[in-house]
Amino acid sequence: MSDHTLVCDNVVRRFGGVVALKNVSVAVNRGEIFGLVGPNGSGKTTLVNAITGFYPPQEGTITLDGQQINGLKPFRIASMGVARTFQNVALFHGMSVLDNILMGRHIFMKPNPLASFFYPWWAQKEEVAHRRHVEEVIDLLQLAPARDEHVDVIPLGLQKRVELARALCAEPRLLVLDEPMAGMNQEEKEYMVRFILDAQEALGLTVLIIEHHMDVVTALCDRVLVLNNGQEIAQGPAREAIADPRVVEAYIGKPRHAA
Amino acid sequence: MFYRLSGTYHTSYQADRKLWKIPTDRWLVIGLLVLALLAPLYVSPLYLGSYVLPWVIWSAAALSLTLLMGLAGQLHFGFAAVMAIGAYASIHLVRAGVPFELALLLSGLISAVIGAIFGGAALRVKGLYLVMATLAMQYLVDWVVVNVPAISGGAHATLRTPAVSFLFFPIESLSARYWLALGWAVLLTVFFMNVKRTSFGRALVAIRDKDFAAAVIGVDPFRTKLMAFFTSSFMGGVTGAILAFCFYRAVTPEQFGFNVSIQLVAMVLVGGLGSVIGSWLGAGFVLLAPIFLTNLVSGLAASGWVPVSQNFLSHLPLMIYGAMIIGFLLLEPLGLAKIYDNIRKYFLVWPFRHARS
Amino acid sequence: MPALVLENVEVIYDKVFLAIKGVSLEVGEGEMVALLGSNGAGKSTTLKSISGLLGPERGLVTRGEIRWGDRSILNMGAPERVAGGLVHVLEGRRIFGHLTPDENLVAAYRGRSVARFNELREQVYAYFPRLRERIKSKAGYLSGGEQQMLAIGRALMTEPRLIMLDEPSLGLSPLLVQEIFGIIGEINAREGLSVLLVEQNAAATLDIVSRAYLIEQGQVVMSGAAEVLKSNPDVQDFYLGGAEHTDYRNVKHYRRRKRWLA
């Protein structure tokens, strides 16, 4: 086995006439935080969707720890250890925070109507075991006060944190975060960064993160890939890639403060 | 007042997931159950046979449907057809000599399989399209039932239920039929509540709320939806059989027509989507409210208080029924369950005015 | 004289949830004002109370007064307020996804004059040349930034005198954020349009507005000229990321309380 958790090789994805990804290749090392940046519509989310199975690539291969995963259904890929969050928060709004996070344990449970109907003691025991695990994650992300709230009444920042918690509960090998800090102010961003770092440290995760906040990207990511129009325009250590003139032109713009 | 919240703490995760966390609730449920069991002793046969018994059975049907519509979010406008399959299957099985207990189970399975096939066919779509697809299923099943004499029993299309016994008790007297129906409805109720607190139930809700988000944490949407259709159709099929054997004691295709499907959906909605108590309340309300209101108006008409024509009077139940559906959707979209909940909350926090959340 | 005045506005959702409590603010004619605050502070709610869009979310202004010019607008419906010159660009873009960008603009134009419509449309395309390139495709397939531009352009079609923008930079790339902020400033400067801007990106916002309100848990906790706020230590800590660059890798787990809540 290589020391790459995720390898995308010449991935191509088209939507009708639009080529959203053109031969994108990337390799994410184990334990690394890898950034994915680029202008809007450059294909970042599409790449993540290709990895997680929603829009399987039409060409190219994606491997997870050496195992090919492209073509598999999203739930299969999830059970192989890929967890993700969404650009637009995708929580189960009919459930409490706790149940949402418990859903993260789904791949370890075997939902079975019969067992559910009778709820025998072994099912109860299983439930409690998972609950214990969930409580640990809740502690880690400081979600305890919101545990019994309904998810749609809590503020967006907390919702994003719940989504992160749900992903963490799946004990993933690869955690994919799609703009976890969109719509947050400085303080909330700082919290989020802290949680991501803590989680990565505690669970030894590999993280793939899409983010538009350059300060966060440079602080958090070991390496980044910059996409533009579905094509790679730069790749490498965060600060270097972002300083690339093509990236500045297409994505960053000239610095606001000259100073 | 009645409820005592203070002093009830949960010291284990298990206790936190109990069905009835508050002792008062527990006692209430036990009390109701005893009352229900003893109903044949103190309810007149008229009321038992034409109000209580159908209410119990339709509650079971509403529970079956709300598993699919309320928890899994899969709209189904052809559930009467599922029940028809169960009813016809059970009668033919019993006639063929299969013991009643087994026939119930088998008819449930047959409904489940057919229901899941139709469900599976429609799984790519949701919302309005699912409504239409299930509606088409209703028509197809209706057609097959009417046009295949082997199923409907020929031109007159009425099949009588043979005499049967359940676990050696003959299901003949009104009380026996009532108890069997009650037993099934209670069983379904407990099932349903268990489902809600286990991973299967959560997976259903997840599929309903955000199917792609469910997929990304490892829920197989297709399988889960199929399972929902299967389970719900199983429950509906057995309920159909119970309806045939315990209530109608004869089946005709009209008993399971499109309007019955609508009525079931109305029960589920008026009760409150996905709610146990709502299924009971909704079934009772939709079934009985038009009857009582019409009786009231015809009583008034007979006494000459409100001069209305026979024609108008006869159309009144329809009007009431339609107005009731509209009224609930406009005034309390969350249904009777929500009203119940508000009342309960009121007592929970009494003497304070507002609940914490 | 200030164009828009809010006095002690209180909004309740679902008859129970008190979302903002006694918010007062003003936006002057041609002025550019920002509303800052953390998540769930009640910024969007404030904007909706001004544009009259609380209804669909079961929200209600239960107390206070909102004046636009010299008229109270509390009893007006949303379309009437738009006719009066108040327009709200909703959070999350919410363009008409099944319509083309051009049709989005048509739908938003209220008048009857074709000439005026063409004029407005040309103006929108002048501000946002990218939209013209995507004129034929369904708006639902535009990229996030393009959708945001369309949402602003669509709002401009109503010929507003005050435009309220709810988190226009949400999810946009740094370049687009600059671009959008630039255009907002330009619109404000060129047409004398008042702007009420809700933003998380405090640094960029405070650069272009003249005044700002800080809102926390449904209450205005601080207000003043942008320069003054920028130099406030709390604002710096919680909104601007300290002096210049935060060291994210070393932020503290537990932080001190905000002074304005003490």
Added chain:
Amino acid sequence: EDVKFGLLQDFTAVYTFVTGQYNQGQQDYLALVNAEGTLGDGNTVTAIVRDTGNQPQRGIEAYNRAKEEGAVLFDFLSTPVSAAILDQAQADKNVVITPAHGRGDASDGTVFPYVFPMFATYWAQAAALIEHMKETGGLEGKKIAIVHIDSPFGREPGPILQALSEQEKFEFQAFPYASPGNEQSAAWSEVRRYRPDYVLIWGAGGGQAVSVRTAIQNGIRPEQIHSVIWLAETDAANVGPQMKGVKRFEATASGTDHPIIQRIQEKVIDAGKGSGDQANVGTSYYNLGVATMAVAVEAARLGMEGGQPLTGDALKAGFEKIAGFDAEGLMPPVTYTAEDHQGGGAGRVSEWDGEKWVPVSEWHAAYPELIRQVIEESAAKYAAEH
């Protein structure tokens, strides 16, 4: 003493085309009975009227309630509801009348002791229409098209036609159309190509008007068209003047010049006690309703001779004492026996003359042996299954 009849009918679903007028006739007749004191001894009769919407569960509910209120006779005017309650009513020993609906084999009183189809069953109706064709134009080598609604009711005449076609040497073919029959063009295109000598239309409600219209549009002459009992004044209004010449089976006379109808007009309607729109008095379905109650009240009167209060058993016995009763000429004379609950199955054919129905044959029963045989076979099959 107050005798109670449960008229628990379908006012809102499938049978709306008939129920309003039919039930009005029933209620008005009962009002006449009370006004005239027909039952004697100061006895009165009350109708318990309720809508079942053609839904068995509502029928069961209504039945139980009416039973509790003391009703001894029931008329559901709905095949599914009648079917659903049949067994229980038999067990309760309550009389169920099924005029112009329900199962034909219930005419066998040995198998269905408490059920009275009362008038000609659909089988008898088909036979009567065939016989009329035979008498007017002959049958041998002729072609009959039966255009029917695709439901158990529509398929009812099938076996009779089969039996008669062998006996009378004619040819026939069935052309079903989808319920509710608002669009039948495909069926009639085929009928036209079949070139039938006679056409039998077998439907109900709006579908009947569509049948007549589409038939005529397909070049079929009105005189060729023969209809089951469900073709009345409302359909004629609907079709328009072109319907002149169309024939139908009738079990009771229509029109207002019959002694009973006249007395209803006088003592009930003019006294302001009518139960519905005056214009309906004398229509076919109204008169049918009157006739049903005339028979039922006669049975009640006879039944009460044996003692009061009237029980279901006594009412059944009363029915079986009725002999040669014709409601003062409103209907063919009927005689019920313990075996025959159809009362002979007589009827006649009438023709629409543009304004009213004019009888073109006499009251009598067609092919009675054949009908009886079919009834007994079917009843025996039912008995064997139970």
Added chain:
Amino acid sequence: MAYFLELLISGALTGLMYSLVALGFVLIYKSAGVPNLAQGALVMTAGYAVWLVMAWGLHVWIAIPLAAAIMFGFGLVVERLLLRRMVGQPVIMVVMLTLGLEILLRGMVPGILGSTPKPIDLGIDFAPIIIGDVFINRTSLYGGIIALALVGASLLFFRTRTGTKLRAVSDDHVSSWAVGISVERAIGISWGLAGIAAVVAGALWGSSQGVDWTLSALLFPAVAVVILGGVDSVPGVLVGGILVGVLGTVIPGYLDSFAGGSTRDVVTSLIILLTIMVRPFGIFGREDIERI
């Protein structure tokens, strides 16, 4: 061959008559985003309205516009009392609301105006148009022509600015409000227009079968039409209508003699089911845009 041709033509014309019912559905869906399962009942109500107005002794050419005005007003009232409060509710609620409305109308209208079939005489000649060996029903022919005209008019309507605004409303109520479109008025207009379409359908269908509650059963074939054509597509109404009509006539025309029962409802059901399985959004319908 002539038989086939006749089935084809009468099927197509019948289908267009269904289109008249379906058009009302599409008008409302396309401009308000509401799947109106009460359209059948609306047709029934319109039929009663035409009958009622004609019973006052008015000539057809006056009666129909008058009935149309009544139904337009009725549509506005429905919007005002019911639909206005359903903004932003999940589809099941809206579907059920329209079904509740359908049940209410089915009770109220015949309950008040009488449930025996009412005649409508449009004065259309009975005799068919005969071309060779093919008979064509005049009512269906006129119905078909009117359907074509109405569909054309609707197409043009949705190109206008008002039409664009209605489409915007069906996309997103809140943002329509935000740019000053009166959602209430838009939905009211769409219901009013559907009411007018219902008058045409009610008058034509009522003239051939009489007016009673069974007119509301036209909903089912109309649903097949809109599913096949696409719930929000005006041209889909035409194509869907013709296909449903032709398939529902030709297939039973040949099958019924074997299958024993009338297979038209089966054909209609299968059209719905297969369309949803193969191409859920119908021939011309728009796909939902769902971005993850």
